Amino acid sequence: MNAIEVRDLKKRFGHIEALRGMNFQVREGELYGLIGPDGAGKTTLMRIICTLVMPDAGEVRVKGLDVRQQRTKIRSLLGYMPQRFSLYPDLTVEQNLHFFAELFQVPEAERRARLEMLYHFSRLGPFKNRPAANLSGGMKQKLALSCALIHTPQVLVLDEPTFGVDPVSRQEFWEILHSVQKEGTTILVSTAYMDEADECDRVGLCFQGRIVAEDTPANLKRRFSYPLYRVRGSNLFRLQEFFRSIPTVHSIQMFGDVLHVSFTRQPRAADWQAWQTQTGGGLQEWKTEAPSIEDVFLEVLEEEK
Amino acid sequence: MNSPNLAVWTRELTRRFGPFTAVDRVNLAVKKGEIFGFLGPNGAGKTTLIRMLCGLLLPSEGEARVNGLDVYRQSEAIKQQIGYMSQRFSLYEDLTVEENIEFYGGIYGLSREKITAKRETLLQQLDLQRYRRLLTRNLPLGFKQRLALGCAMLHEPPILFLDEPTSGVDPRARRSFWEYIQELARQGKTVFVTTHFMDEAEYCNRVAIMNLGRVIALDSPLKLKESYRKSTMQGVFVEILHRTTPDLFASQEDRS
Numbered sequence: 377m378n379a380i381e382v383r384d385l386k387k388r389f390g391h392i393e394a395l396r397g398m399n400f401q402v403r404e405g406e407l408y409g410l411i412g413p414d415g416a417g418k419t420t421l422m423r424i425i426c427t428l429v430m431p432d433a434g435e436v437r438v439k440g441l442d443v444r445q446q447r448t449k450i451r452s453l454l455g456y457m458p459q460r461f462s463l464y465p466d467l468t469v470e471q472n473l474h475f476f477a478e479l480f481q482v483p484e485a486e487r488r489a490r491l492e493m494l495y496h497f498s499r500l501g502p503f504k505n506r507p508a509a510n511l512s513g514g515m516k517q518k519l520a521l522s523c524a525l526i527h528t529p530q531v532l533v534l535d536e537p538t539f540g541v542d543p544v545s546r547q548e549f550w551e552i553l554h555s556v557q558k559e560g561t562t563i564l565v566s567t568a569y570m571d572e573a574d575e576c577d578r579v580g581l582c583f584q585g586r587i588v589a590e591d592t593p594a595n596l597k598r599r600f601s602y603p604l605y606r607v608r609g610s611n612l613f614r615l616q617e618f619f620r621s622i623p624t625v626h627s628i629q630m631f632g633d634v635l636h637v638s639f640t641r642q643p644r645a646a647d648w649q650a651w652q653t654q655t656g657g658g659l660q661e662w663k664t665e666a667p668s669i670e671d672v673f674l675e676v677l678e679e680e681k
Numbered sequence: 682m683n684s685p686n687l688a689v690w691t692r693e694l695t696r697r698f699g700p701f702t703a704v705d706r707v708n709l710a711v712k713k714g715e716i717f718g719f720l721g722p723n724g725a726g727k728t729t730l731i732r733m734l735c736g737l738l739l740p741s742e743g744e745a746r747v748n749g750l751d752v753y754r755q756s757e758a759i760k761q762q763i764g765y766m767s768q769r770f771s772l773y774e775d776l777t778v779e780e781n782i783e784f785y786g787g788i789y790g791l792s793r794e795k796i797t798a799k800r801e802t803l804l805q806q807l808d809l810q811r812y813r814r815l816l817t818r819n820l821p822l823g824f825k826q827r828l829a830l831g832c833a834m835l836h837e838p839p840i841l842f843l844d845e846p847t848s849g850v851d852p853r854a855r856r857s858f859w860e861y862i863q864e865l866a867r868q869g870k871t872v873f874v875t876t877h878f879m880d881e882a883e884y885c886n887r888v889a890i891m892n893l894g895r896v897i898a899l900d901s902p903l904k905l906k907e908s909y910r911k912s913t914m915q916g917v918f919v920e921i922l923h924r925t926t927p928d929l930f931a932s933q934e935d936r937s
């Protein structure tokens with residue numbers, strides 16, 4: 377049995393079709409990542425799974441239970457962290473954590489170890505007595521995450537949990553997620569950070585209310601079939617313009633201080649040398665590059681357009 | 682020191698909350714037309730600093746000028762010179778997308794015709810046409826970010842303060858967002874921007890890295906990578922944090 381089962385799911389809000397026949401399954405004990413452009417339907421899907429929104433059509437089951445008929449049962453075995461989680465602003469960091477520990481009836485012995493791990497990740501220990509209202513944006517997010525992770529539900533649904541979380545804390549957050557998974561929890565998580573998708577067992581790319589690509593991160597990357605190069609130069613914007621004029625170029629994307637350029641036909645050493653001359657030395661370095669999830673994401677979006 | 686081509690200038694700028702120092706003696710000089718990036722771990726003091734520069738929060742000590750205007754005495758004048766996109770949304774959730782634009786246009790004192798014209802270009806530019814009559818509450822997060830940016834720019838201010846404009850924004854939208862920022866800089870606007878995406882630091886002319894209220898590194902991305910001997914800004918960031926908060930990584934080793 378799959379932990380989450382979604383068949384032909386449809387949902388519309390007024391004239392906007394949020395989900396248009398979505399099919400997907402999360403296996404028992406799996407860590408499943410949802411990526412997709414803004415407005416693709418990820419949040420709606422998660423809210424339906426968590427029984428907060430009713431589907432218009434289709435079937436959704438969580439641990440075999442129907443979201444239409446067995447809402448209370450589903451809610452008792454599921455943990456959900458919405459995009460904007462409401463903490464109690466007047467309560468301190470510590471009071472918020474204890475409040476949620478009570479709410480989820482976390483046993484005393486377990487609570488202590490959990491709190492220690494969560495304080496370590498969040499670095500909120502020195503701010504235990506600060507009201508949540510006075511935390512920075514990312515600190516609030518980390519507190520909300522800690523509150524959601526204080527118990528061990530059978531199924532955990534996290535909607536963009538690392539929104540506004542700094543790079544070092546993000547890494548530690550994923551270590552926690554992996555350890556929660558080891559305890560047997562099935563996890564469904566959405567993210568705008570493509571490096572996080574790499575941490576998942578399987579990844580689904582959501583687009584216009586459907587899953588348009590789904591696989592393990594390694595297999596997803598194999599979908600990118602064009603020869604890909606990492607290119608450096610003195611002026612990336614000019615270099616980008618230059619490659620736009622080359623007929624064998626398939627795509628050009630900026631990745632910080634490098635360009636990712638893919639081709640419809642493998643370029644030869646002579647081509648690169650010619651390009652170097654044509655750019656007056658502006659093209660400085662080129663190397664084959666293994667596609668990342670971000671490359672795949674941008675490519676799939678281009679194909680679906 | 683206070684030359685007219687500086688968009689932002691601060692000296693020993695400090696903000697305390699009770700006994701806690703959130704921003705600690707910060708010195709900055711940001712040129713007009715610069716894209717100036719701000720990095721730092723959660724709680725470093727980035728938002729507090731921006732709020733002082735926007736005239737929304739009084740400093741405890743030190744000096745700051747924005748477009749030559751003093752943050753203590755000329756905060757109202759500063760508000761006309763700047764656009765501010767806050768980290769948590771400043772949009773009205775129970776207004777529709779177009780009502781939010783109209784509302785902000787009104788706040789900035791734009792004429793009826795100007796607002797209508799601006800509204801249409803913005804909806805077009807931000808790809809928000811199909812959402813125009815949707816309540817902002819129901820707008821997908823990435824589109825909310827776009828709308829918030831649009832509203833912050835309605836009065837065409839010369840200086841923009843963008844606090845995490847791309848958090849929660851998908852990779853494609855982030856790219857078009859940065860193209861837009863580059864375009865604004867070409868038009869001579871100054872952009873002051875915070876981000877937790879380290880690759881975005883590369884799109885800035887200069888980057889300041891903050892930790893525990895202090896600016897601990899400030900240079901172009903290239904120079905930063907050279908001086909810390911790292912190939913990426915992610916590497917620089919982690920290295921700087923490591924040096925300035927040694928226990929950060931020590932305690933992590935303890936745990937494993």
Ligand SMILES: Nc1ncnc2c1ncn2[C@@H]1O[C@H](COP(=O)(O)OP(=O)(O)OP(=O)(O)O)[C@@H](O)[C@H]1O
Binds near residue numbers: 542703726768
């Ligand atoms: N009103 C307040 N009272 C007490 N402390 C405050 C208040 N506002 C902010 N702080 C504290 O000041 C510090 C800096 O917060 P700030 O919001 O500037 O951080 P930041 O760098 O923007 O972080 P993030 O990346 O999470 O957005 C934090 O420790 C925060 O809790």
Ligand SMILES: [Mg+2]
Binds near residue numbers: 512514727729768844
């Ligand atoms: Mg902030």
